[in-house]
Amino acid sequence: MTGGPVGIVANPASGKDIRRLVARASVFDNQEKAAIVARAFVGAIAAGATSFRYLPDRYGIVAQAIPDAGVDADVAPVDSPDTDSALDTIRAAAQFRDLGCAVVLTLGGDGTNRAVARGWRDAPLVAISTGTNNVFPRMIEGTVAGAAAGLVASGAIALAEVARPAKLVTVTVDGERDDLALVDAVLVDERFLGARAIWDASRLRVAVLTRAEPASVGVSAIGGLLRPLGERDPGGLALDFGSGGVLVDAPIAPGLYQTVPVRRVRPLAEGEPVVVEGPGVLALDGERERVLKQGQRAILSVVPDGPRVVDVRQTLHVAACRGLFRAAPEGRDGD
Amino acid sequence: MDVDRNVLLDLHRRMVRIRVFEEEAGKLMEAARVPGALHLYVGEEAVAAGVMANLTDDDQITSTHRGHGHLVAKGGDFKRMYAELFGRATGYNKGKGGSMHVCDMEIGMLGANGIVGAGPPIAIGAAFSDRYRGTSNVAVTFFGDGASNEGGVHEAANIAALWKLPGLFVCEYNGYGEFTPPARHQAIRDVADRAAGYGMPGVVVDGMDVIAVYEATREAVARARRGDGPTLLECKTYRFYDHVGIRGMGVSYRTDDEVLQWRKRDPVALLEAHLADAQILSSDDARAVHDEVRAEALAAVAFAESSPFPEPHELLEDVYDTSLPAPDEAPR
Amino acid sequence: MTTAEATTSRKLTYVAAIADGLRCALREDPLVFVAGEDIAGYGGVFGHTRGLLAEFGPTRVLDTPISEAGIIGLGVGAAATGCRPVIDIMFMDFMGECGDEILNQMAKMRYMFGGKARLPMTVTTMAGAGMNLAAQHSQSLEAWFCHIPGLKVVMPATPYDAKGLLLAAVRDDNPVVVVFNKRSLGMQGDVPEAAYAVELGRANIVRAGTNFTVVATGRMVHEALAAAMALAQDGLDLEVVDPRTLQPLDIETIVASVRKTHRALVVHEAVRFGGFGAEVAAQIQELAFDHLDAPVGRVGAPFAPVPFSPALEKLYVPNADRIAAEVRRVVGLQV
Ligand SMILES: Cc1ncc(C[n+]2csc(CCOP(=O)(O)OP(=O)(O)O)c2C)c(N)n1
Numbered sequence A: 001m002t003g004g005p006v007g008i009v010a011n012p013a014s015g016k017d018i019r020r021l022v023a024r025a026s027v028f029d030n031q032e033k034a035a036i037v038a039r040a041f042v043g044a045i046a047a048g049a050t051s052f053r054y055l056p057d058r059y060g061i062v063a064q065a066i067p068d069a070g071v072d073a074d075v076a077p078v079d080s081p082d083t084d085s086a087l088d089t090i091r092a093a094a095q096f097r098d099l100g101c102a103v104v105l106t107l108g109g110d111g112t113n114r115a116v117a118r119g120w121r122d123a124p125l126v127a128i129s130t131g132t133n134n135v136f137p138r139m140i141e142g143t144v145a146g147a148a149a150g151l152v153a154s155g156a157i158a159l160a161e162v163a164r165p166a167k168l169v170t171v172t173v174d175g176e177r178d179d180l181a182l183v184d185a186v187l188v189d190e191r192f193l194g195a196r197a198i199w200d201a202s203r204l205r206v207a208v209l210t211r212a213e214p215a216s217v218g219v220s221a222i223g224g225l226l227r228p229l230g231e232r233d234p235g236g237l238a239l240d241f242g243s244g245g246v247l248v249d250a251p252i253a254p255g256l257y258q259t260v261p262v263r264r265v266r267p268l269a270e271g272e273p274v275v276v277e278g279p280g281v282l283a284l285d286g287e288r289e290r291v292l293k294q295g296q297r298a299i300l301s302v303v304p305d306g307p308r309v310v311d312v313r314q315t316l317h318v319a320a321c322r323g324l325f326r327a328a329p330e331g332r333d334g335d
Numbered sequence B: 001m002d003v004d005r006n007v008l009l010d011l012h013r014r015m016v017r018i019r020v021f022e023e024e025a026g027k028l029m030e031a032a033r034v035p036g037a038l039h040l041y042v043g044e045e046a047v048a049a050g051v052m053a054n055l056t057d058d059d060q061i062t063s064t065h066r067g068h069g070h071l072v073a074k075g076g077d078f079k080r081m082y083a084e085l086f087g088r089a090t091g092y093n094k095g096k097g098g099s100m101h102v103c104d105m106e107i108g109m110l111g112a113n114g115i116v117g118a119g120p121p122i123a124i125g126a127a128f129s130d131r132y133r134g135t136s137n138v139a140v141t142f143f144g145d146g147a148s149n150e151g152g153v154h155e156a157a158n159i160a161a162l163w164k165l166p167g168l169f170v171c172e173y174n175g176y177g178e179f180t181p182p183a184r185h186q187a188i189r190d191v192a193d194r195a196a197g198y199g200m201p202g203v204v205v206d207g208m209d210v211i212a213v214y215e216a217t218r219e220a221v222a223r224a225r226r227g228d229g230p231t232l233l234e235c236k237t238y239r240f241y242d243h244v245g246i247r248g249m250g251v252s253y254r255t256d257d258e259v260l261q262w263r264k265r266d267p268v269a270l271l272e273a274h275l276a277d278a279q280i281l282s283s284d285d286a287r288a289v290h291d292e293v294r295a296e297a298l299a300a301v302a303f304a305e306s307s308p309f310p311e312p313h314e315l316l317e318d319v320y321d322t323s324l325p326a327p328d329e330a331p332r
Numbered sequence C: 001m002t003t004a005e006a007t008t009s010r011k012l013t014y015v016a017a018i019a020d021g022l023r024c025a026l027r028e029d030p031l032v033f034v035a036g037e038d039i040a041g042y043g044g045v046f047g048h049t050r051g052l053l054a055e056f057g058p059t060r061v062l063d064t065p066i067s068e069a070g071i072i073g074l075g076v077g078a079a080a081t082g083c084r085p086v087i088d089i090m091f092m093d094f095m096g097e098c099g100d101e102i103l104n105q106m107a108k109m110r111y112m113f114g115g116k117a118r119l120p121m122t123v124t125t126m127a128g129a130g131m132n133l134a135a136q137h138s139q140s141l142e143a144w145f146c147h148i149p150g151l152k153v154v155m156p157a158t159p160y161d162a163k164g165l166l167l168a169a170v171r172d173d174n175p176v177v178v179v180f181n182k183r184s185l186g187m188q189g190d191v192p193e194a195a196y197a198v199e200l201g202r203a204n205i206v207r208a209g210t211n212f213t214v215v216a217t218g219r220m221v222h223e224a225l226a227a228a229m230a231l232a233q234d235g236l237d238l239e240v241v242d243p244r245t246l247q248p249l250d251i252e253t254i255v256a257s258v259r260k261t262h263r264a265l266v267v268h269e270a271v272r273f274g275g276f277g278a279e280v281a282a283q284i285q286e287l288a289f290d291h292l293d294a295p296v297g298r299v300g301a302p303f304a305p306v307p308f309s310p311a312l313e314k315l316y317v318p319n320a321d322r323i324a325a326e327v328r329r330v331v332g333l334q335v
């Protein structure tokens, strides 16, 4: 049985952007995140985890929860460049890999998990959603997510039994493969990163999706309502926006439907390149990330070897079948 | 979501005006050419500019002790502003208010304020009146991270949300209340987290990025004008200078490194870089804006400094809006 | 005077004497704590709490949020339950923020509760104009507090009194408001090293004289002394009385002086109308009418907020010249 520490990243910035204003998203406050981490600690320890490494965030989300890990747990921070940006998460993920973490527990949205994947491409992930319109992480109770992480970390259940690699979109700009998206990479007709989120469908130009889920919110939902593609189906989906095709009513942000003109929907084979050209802004997993100048090209393609995502339900199911949580009978002799 | 070219140039000019106004004001204070204490806005320009570019002269704002930037961004006149800092009769407040009370009621600037947290309750009154009088105006209140812990701020936010007043609460989160960081002021770190408790949307934006502030404000103001109620908009920013005056480096309560890190994200430089990249404004043209504004500032300083002081009779005037004699006679 | 004459004295500034007084209070009673805005880490914006954090630590010297209502309430609750708090309100003008806690809670709790509550708390604050800080950072509002039954009010004029009145306030089992003057901060004076109290309710004859009584409070004591020097040439021998404690007022000392001199003037920095001087003048007239050769004069600020412009502020704040002129007017000399 090979285990390792649980890595923890809790993004203090998730769940606070402009979509609370332009759509109907809720504020995800940091105290709630700290409470989730506390519950995850308890769950993980109940499941046998003993060692934890975490990204020290500026708001002390994890630090506040440490007392809940109890005095016996080995909990220590990794080094952080303390930029209060995604860079901190990217660096932490790389350290988790080097430290031999068995699993990484994330609290955040698509963007948080994307940053982990940038630091550790195939990180083993238990992803709890504390963001806005998240497709990648799940809404799941922290106690249970912690227990799943603990089962993997203690080595009681092998990662390969309960995790599958997620797809991702690789982003190559000027010949350099320098970014990725877990759900969607979208060219939008913008010049600036501004308030980061995207909430105006008329600005969408081209999207490349790893998954097109009709039961989600965001660009993935647009694809999903036209041509569903599951997280486990091979390949991806490309959408060209604009008139001359179909109109679809899709929730592009929480509580916000817009009618989106989609000119073309085409399936993508694994690795098939989609070339987009500036001017515009590349939005990755829902956030404007990178300005493309006039004529500047980006190549987007869907590949299968992203983070290994732990299926929390399945992990606990396996644990139940194996009786992993059965307490030793207490003083019952002659039974 | 896109921001028009003219708006971008307008944002730039507003920011440069604040920067230059404050740089010159700071020099005046250091040289003891103006009396009293100045709380400078340098570093936080993107907040005032990004918000104000969404307002008309009929929309009102309430400000703070750090109020020059708000008035400049709202369209304040350099001459009357500097004259006020000099305590001259030609100043916005006839020299009676000074830096901490500078106002221009004609363009909806309801005054800088010496009392921390005093703005939000007044702003909701303006918002109430905007609706009561049947206008489509909005009222915006600026308050600091420190101010966010004053009771009146919470009371105002509650009333505004309850009555869906056409208001906007802008928290200028600059990392300090005087010399104390928010970590020692409040158990939470994002003031916007409180929005849910008031019953209004809460949003955090990068307060060094004027486009982000502009976009968020545009949506919040539109929401307020539609009658959908107030918004709490928290802008993460930083004051480059000290609580009062210029210094701000080599001080006991924050590290120089911290200041240098934030200075790398100088909001004026950030916007200028964007504008150059987008071929909207070259660095030469940007420089020309600075030069032009500086010339205006220097002329305004000269005007202010050569203006007369208020006459002695001014002392007892403006206490009441009436010509009746005051209850007390001349000073003894 | 209940001085510690036996111990050594040294020259201290007014501001250092305040810090010295707080230090003595913290040393002599473990139930004393000091709380206020920027008073710990920074040592007070006026420097009056410098060094206290280092000596007594963060459980006894506390930076608070900018929440005046909250911190006065904190003092009331802590005092009622056994502590001896000192709460600092940076500028007297900010007392408006905590009006209820002072006038309805702190002042009245004991009486309303039938004498069952004890409120040994001290509120310290800075008053005074003359520094171009305009209408909200310059006021002298002591009359407000003198008007509220249940409160005691002191106004130290010298470094010696700053320390001694502060210590007396802290030792007193009633709520006491200590009003310092920000323009006196740099003033030097002899201050004993030992802890000592200047008895509350005891006036100080700072200059003995024979034919005119000036009752002056706070920084105006020094202006009155300067006026006395100037008037000596006119054959006027001023007796200057500093009540030190405004509530409860040592009217006996004042009346005794008036019986001797037959003329009186009351001077304060606060607005004349409805000021503390009105009370003193009324009591003198009640108690020594037959001894008066002229109506009691009053010098105070005109009925206007404190103006910012130096040109106006210099007309606003009472000074030695205005006091001398008013003395002359009372005695019927040409001004
Ligand atoms: C009611 C009140 N309390 C205290 C003060 C003293 N004071 C002036 S500015 C300030 C800090 C305010 O901090 P913040 O609201 O964050 O604004 P910033 O100075 O950072 O812009 C304090 C405590 C005041 N002016 N008014």
Ligand SMILES: [Mg+2]
Pocket: B144, B145, B146, B172, B173, B174, B175, B176, B177, B178
């Ligand atoms: Mg602040």
